[in-house]
Amino acid sequence: MPTLIDDTIAAISTPLGKGGLGVIRLSGKDSCRILLSLFPSGQNTLVDRVPLLGNIIEPKTGEILDQAIVTFFKSPRSFTREDVVEISCHGSPVVLKAVLRLLLDSGARLATPGEFTMRAFLRGRIDLVQAEAIHDLVEAQTLFQAKVANQQASGSLSRRLKPIKESLVQMISLMEAGIDFAEDDVSVLSDEVVRKRLQIIKNDLKTLYASFAAGKLITTGMSIAIVGRPNVGKSSLFNALLQDDRAIVTDTPGTTRDLISETIQIDGIPVRFIDTAGIREAENRVERIGIDKSLEAVADADRTLLVMDGSEFFTEPDQSLCDRLQGYAYTLVVNKIDLPCKLDLTPLRANPKAIFEISAKTGEGIRGLKQGLFEESGRVTAREAEEGLITNVRHENLIGESIQSLDRAEKSLEAQMPHEALLLDFYACLKSLNELTGETTVEDILGNIFSTFCIGK
Numbered sequence: 001m002p003t004l005i006d007d008t009i010a011a012i013s014t015p016l017g018k019g020g021l022g023v024i025r026l027s028g029k030d031s032c033r034i035l036l037s038l039f040p041s042g043q044n045t046l047v048d049r050v051p052l053l054g055n056i057i058e059p060k061t062g063e064i065l066d067q068a069i070v071t072f073f074k075s076p077r078s079f080t081r082e083d084v085v086e087i088s089c090h091g092s093p094v095v096l097k098a099v100l101r102l103l104l105d106s107g108a109r110l111a112t113p114g115e116f117t118m119r120a121f122l123r124g125r126i127d128l129v130q131a132e133a134i135h136d137l138v139e140a141q142t143l144f145q146a147k148v149a150n151q152q153a154s155g156s157l158s159r160r161l162k163p164i165k166e167s168l169v170q171m172i173s174l175m176e177a178g179i180d181f182a183e184d185d186v187s188v189l190s191d192e193v194v195r196k197r198l199q200i201i202k203n204d205l206k207t208l209y210a211s212f213a214a215g216k217l218i219t220t221g222m223s224i225a226i227v228g229r230p231n232v233g234k235s236s237l238f239n240a241l242l243q244d245d246r247a248i249v250t251d252t253p254g255t256t257r258d259l260i261s262e263t264i265q266i267d268g269i270p271v272r273f274i275d276t277a278g279i280r281e282a283e284n285r286v287e288r289i290g291i292d293k294s295l296e297a298v299a300d301a302d303r304t305l306l307v308m309d310g311s312e313f314f315t316e317p318d319q320s321l322c323d324r325l326q327g328y329a330y331t332l333v334v335n336k337i338d339l340p341c342k343l344d345l346t347p348l349r350a351n352p353k354a355i356f357e358i359s360a361k362t363g364e365g366i367r368g369l370k371q372g373l374f375e376e377s378g379r380v381t382a383r384e385a386e387e388g389l390i391t392n393v394r395h396e397n398l399i400g401e402s403i404q405s406l407d408r409a410e411k412s413l414e415a416q417m418p419h420e421a422l423l424l425d426f427y428a429c430l431k432s433l434n435e436l437t438g439e440t441t442v443e444d445i446l447g448n449i450f451s452t453f454c455i456g457k
């Protein structure tokens with residue numbers, strides 16, 4: 001690990017395009033020396049955290065490349081905990097590349113993707129969850145996503161995990177001490193106490209596990225397929241849904257002309273609507289492909305809106321669609337309520353998760369439909385997000401594993417197995433939690449045993 005972070009890295013930190021400013025960052029013990037090779041004004045004048053204006057000089061020719069503001073962040077008070085230098089040049093891609101080239105010629109190495117953040121992690125400035133959150137923050141498509149990522153980056157999940165881990169470490173320490181010093185006057189935890197403590201930890205982990213529904217919704221958003229037979233108003237609904245809320249991403253139309261999708265944000269959550277070709281019994285091959293695509297879209301989407309025409313009687317194709325959607329959680333949207341109603345909803349009420357009546361033409365019911373999509377999946381409050389959520393599959397797997405370890409421990413407890421056997425599962429649980437934040441544990445446990453039980457007596 002140390003050899004990996006022993007050298008000095010450099011990279012252009014702003015997107016490569018023309019702009020007012022462009023920033024190049026250096027991190028590592030030689031940052032200052034490398035900088036000074038092309039920024040002579042910094043000689044003897046570079047002060048920690050004080051921006052300094054000067055010229056970037058091409059060392060061989062003495063030519064001025066650009067005027068820049070340089071800020072030095074002395075180790076350990078920097079993002080990576082190493083000496084860091086930020087060079088703010090003018091945002092010209094040619095200049096930025098030339099400055100970077102000079103830095104590399106003077107001994108810096110081109111940073112690999114994410115390497116500054118990785119160093120911050122390896123140097124113990126942030127944990128893994130925080131590092132992931134920095135990535136999410138940069139990738140955020142909505143302000144709400146950015147806010148949640150920022151909370152995670154400042155340690156909300158790590159803070160939520162901390163007391164859970166502390167309880168676990170304490171229980172392990174007590175049990176270890178009970179085993180190691182059984183002959184001394186150290187009390188051994190009774191099975192009942194272990195069971196109670198285990199239950200509390202498991203419940204906390206289960207609540208955290210459940211937070212993935214909200215975390216996933218925030219980070220990856222939701223995709224919704226719109227299906228229905230031709231002319232029921234799918235495309236009209238698609239357009240009406242996009243109308244008030246500006247699309248945040250304009251997707252290129254799908255690989256076939258049958259599927260188009262657009263993403264908008266509803267309450268800060270990116271929602272991607274997919275307009276499908278009409279699903280109906282195929283009469284020819286081309287239509288068959290369209291139907292297959294629609295059903296694929298349904299299978300891939302988080303939710304499906306089945307659109308029916310409220311101004312027409314229920315038809316055979318509608319029935320066949322309902323049959324095809326059995327097994328999917330779909331929402332029925334009855335369109336064209338501005339026209340006299342002919343559709344009898346009574347036989348349809350059983351299957352869909354919800355029914356919304358709308359008019360894509362007049363816009364009636366569209367807002368309610370948008371809100372309703374979230375009512376069903378559970379709204380994420382800012383407060384929930386503040387408390388810390390698990391936001392990706394890695395987190396979900398590790399918390400899942402930690403719960404499984406506790407399940408095993410519980411079984412061993414029921415079978416009145418010795419504490420040594422329980423400990424294996426508690427350690428496995430701790431390992432999963434530590435993997436989440438990227439910490440090691442042995443010291444924690446040793447420290448706890450030594451400080452609590454006065455071993456030196």
Ligand code: GDP
Pocket residue numbers: 228229230231232233234235236237278335336337338339358359360361362
């Ligand atoms: P698709 O084939 O399911 O995508 O249906 P379209 O969106 O192309 O709509 C088919 C026809 O129904 C068009 O003539 C629309 O103008 C009309 N239409 C769509 N929604 C409404 C509605 O809410 N009210 C009325 N009166 N007409 C609608």
